[in-house]
Amino acid sequence: MTNFSPESLKEKALWVRKETLNIHKIAPETRLASSLSDVEIFVALYYGGVLKFDAKNPRWEERDRFIISKGHGSISLYPILADLGFFDKSELEKVCHEGSFLGGIPDTTIPGYETINGALGHGLGVASGSAIALRNKNSDSTVFVLMGDGELYEGAVWEAVMFASEHKLENLVLIIDSNKIAMLDYCKNIIDLLPLEEKFRAFKWDVETIDGHDVSVVLESLKKLKEAKNSRPKVLIANTIKGKGVPQLENDALCHVKSLNEEEVIAAINQLQ
Amino acid sequence: MSDNKPKTMRDAFIETVYEKMKENDRIFFVTADLGAPALDKLKTDFKDRFINVGIAEQNLINVAVGLGLEGYIVYAYAIAPFITMRPFEQIRQSLSISSQIRPNNVNLIGIGAGLSYDVSGPTHHSLEDLSIMRLMPNFSVFSPSDWVLAKKFVDYSIKYKNPKYLRFDSKPLPTIYEGAEDLNIEKGFYEFLKGDNVCLVSTGYMTHRALNAAKELPGVGVIDVFLLKPANEQSLFEALKKYKYAITLEEGFINNGGLDGLVSKIILDNDADIKLKRMGVDDKYAFELGGRNYLHKLLNLDEEAIIKAVKGFNI
Structure with a gap:
């Protein structure tokens, strides 16, 4: 577990965005925009002292479980895992290339990944099963789940939402990367997901909504939700911007499927701050 | 007991x-x-x-x-x-x-x-x-x-x-394995009757039909395949190879990779001279009411159909 100051967390977030763009340069198949909205969430979890982990023993029994339901949108976790020593940094130079285990969609061959989540809407149910198991073991580990707001269209998510509160899974924290855009359009133009807080409250979850790009706020909220043992599952709705940090992607309804060419990546890195 | x-x-x-x-x-x-x-x-x-x-x-x-x-x-x-x-x-x-x-x-x-x-x-x-x-x-x-x-x-x-x-199966069924001391789960199948020319290779409920039909068919073998994956293909071939004819029996769609798919693969892989007939449900759902026996009669899965199929080989 690491514990950085708020200022250094911001720097980390900037570094992660640069590294994510560098990965995209060699692997244009990666989902860039989706991997830029959740950077502060990853940074807070891994550098802010929220997640218990052991990079040298990724299946350490006492670790917190982190299930990344929006698998495609976690390319930005690769540099973090490398930085923390889950695998060698040289791996970042061959993402999606022959001999690499870091693909366009992460899987369980990557040290640090609990599950494979190419297909969406599965993570919360799996996490609920693990939360029950951990309770049965009298473990004090927490199960975190990261889901995109577009995943909320999947019916299985709501089966798990009902289940988690019924079973009083206080050791379960769902983080919704609410970047407002699915694949083809803004969610509000597909089927409006709002009001989201009320939906979760109606299902007896504790809900908190924050600015998902203010890393100090993200950190504070995650720590608070992790500690709150009140017989209820928690959801942190992180309002984010899809493609955050890259002007060509931000606020483009189709940014999910956009790739940048090498020149654009270099320009994007240079203007990052 | x-x-x-x-x-x-x-x-x-x-x-x-x-x-x-x-x-x-x-x-x-x-x-x-x-x-x-x-x-x-x-x-x-x-x-x-x-x-x-x-x-x-x-x-x-x-x-x-x-x-x-x-x-x-x-x-x-x-x-x-x-x-x-x-x-x-x-x-x-x-x-x-x-x-x-x-x-x-x-x-x-x-x-x-x-x-x-x-x-x-x-x-x-x-x-x-x-x-x-x-x-x-x-x-x-x-x-x-x-x-x-x-x-x-x-x-x-x-x-x-x-x-x-x-x-x-959803229904209570009589046991056919009572006293089968040599049953080996890992082998994946059990040879109830050793025959001469024709072998009925069945799974699930159809093994009950096969055993009933075999009473009327002297010399017919019956093999119950219960582990369809991983199948012990070599052992199953050893049990099958003495037969000239085989009939697969399953309560499931045929020609699409069920029990018949397993048996036909074994025959093909071993280049065996075994003529195979597949019995099961052929690419249609059953809407008819009247119970399982009636459905089996309609779908040619009852003992009468099995006996007819064996006789059809004209041994």
């Missing part, structure tokens, strides 16, 4: 799981709101390790996966077509794909093999499951023909840490 009373596979299996749960605290039983007489005791005595997820088969699989990832042995229980086809993507992503890297001992118990939910109609008939579950890498597929065999599978399900599909 001889106990020839008809009994359901699920009760025999769950009673044994109950005994295992007493000595092993790492076993969970999860149902999608489907019951069984034997389940009542289990859910009362193991409140912390029994979960009813409600009528939510996708979450049934996901919750089972999450428990399994934490090292638990999990039994997930629902109606056969609903536990296989409703959550097929959960099965694919989080069991079939995932368990290739992270072993996961989740056992899917599907109740209602073949036409056993006879009068409930085509939504409840399970005719696709053998083919589609045999398709899935890293899965085992178990299709027992009686409760004695189902009960014996509990040890296997604990021993092997991979996902499995267990296809159970």
Whole structure:
């Protein structure tokens, strides 16, 4: 577990965005925009002292479980895992290339990944099963789940939402990367997901909504939700911007499927701050 | 002890799981709101390790996966077509794909093999499951023909840490394995009758039909195949190779990778001179009412049809 100051967390977030763009340069198949909205969430979890982990023993029994339901949108976790020593940094130079285990969609061959989540809407149910198991073991580990707001269209998510509160899974924290855009359009133009807080409250979850790009706020909220043992599952709705940090992607309804060419990546890195 | 009373596979299996749960605290039983007489005791005595997820088969699989990832042995229980086809993507992503890297001992118990939910109609008939579950890498597929065999599978399900599909008949059936001392689950099949020219190769309920038909057919062999994956193809070929003719019998769609697919592969791979006839349900759902015997008569799966097929070989 690491514990950085708020200022250094911001720097980390900037570094992660640069590294994510560098990965995209060699692997244009990666989902860039989706991997830029959740950077502060990853940074807070891994550098802010929220997640218990052991990079040298990724299946350490006492670790917190982190299930990344929006698998495609976690390319930005690769540099973090490398930085923390889950695998060698040289791996970042061959993402999606022959001999690499870091693909366009992460899987369980990557040290640090609990599950494979190419297909969406599965993570919360799996996490609920693990939360029950951990309770049965009298473990004090927490199960975190990261889901995109577009995943909320999947019916299985709501089966798990009902289940988690019924079973009083206080050791379960769902983080919704609410970047407002699915694949083809803004969610509000597909089927409006709002009001989201009320939906979760109606299902007896504790809900908190924050600015998902203010890393100090993200950190504070995650720590608070992790500690709150009140017989209820928690959801942190992180309002984010899809493609955050890259002007060509931000606020483009189709940014999910956009790739940048090498020149654009270099320009994007240079203007990052 | 001889106990020839008809009994359901699920009760025999769950009673044994109950005994295992007493000595092993790492076993969970999860149902999608489907019951069984034997389940009542289990859910009362193991409140912390029994979960009813409600009528939510996708979450049934996901919750089972999450428990399994934490090292638990999990039994997930629902109606056969609903536990296989409703959550097929959960099965694919989080069991079939995932368990290739992270072993996961989740056992899917599907109740209602073949036409056993006879009068409930085509939504409840399970005719696709053998083919589609045999398709899935890293899965085992178990299709027992009686409760004695189902009960014996509990040890296997604990021993092997991979996902499995267990296809159970919904109806109480008489035992055919009582006293079968030489039954070996890992071998995957059992030779009830050794014949000369024709072998009936069957699975599940159809083995009862095969044994009945064989009474009228001297010299006909009967093999019950219960482990359709991983199949012990070499041993099965050794048992089959002396026959000139074989008939596969299954309560499922034929020509699409079920039991007939397994047997025809074995014949082809060994370049064997065995003429094969496939009996089962051929590319159509059954809407007719009137019970299982009536459906079998309509679909040419009854003893009369089997006898006719054997005689049709003109030996």
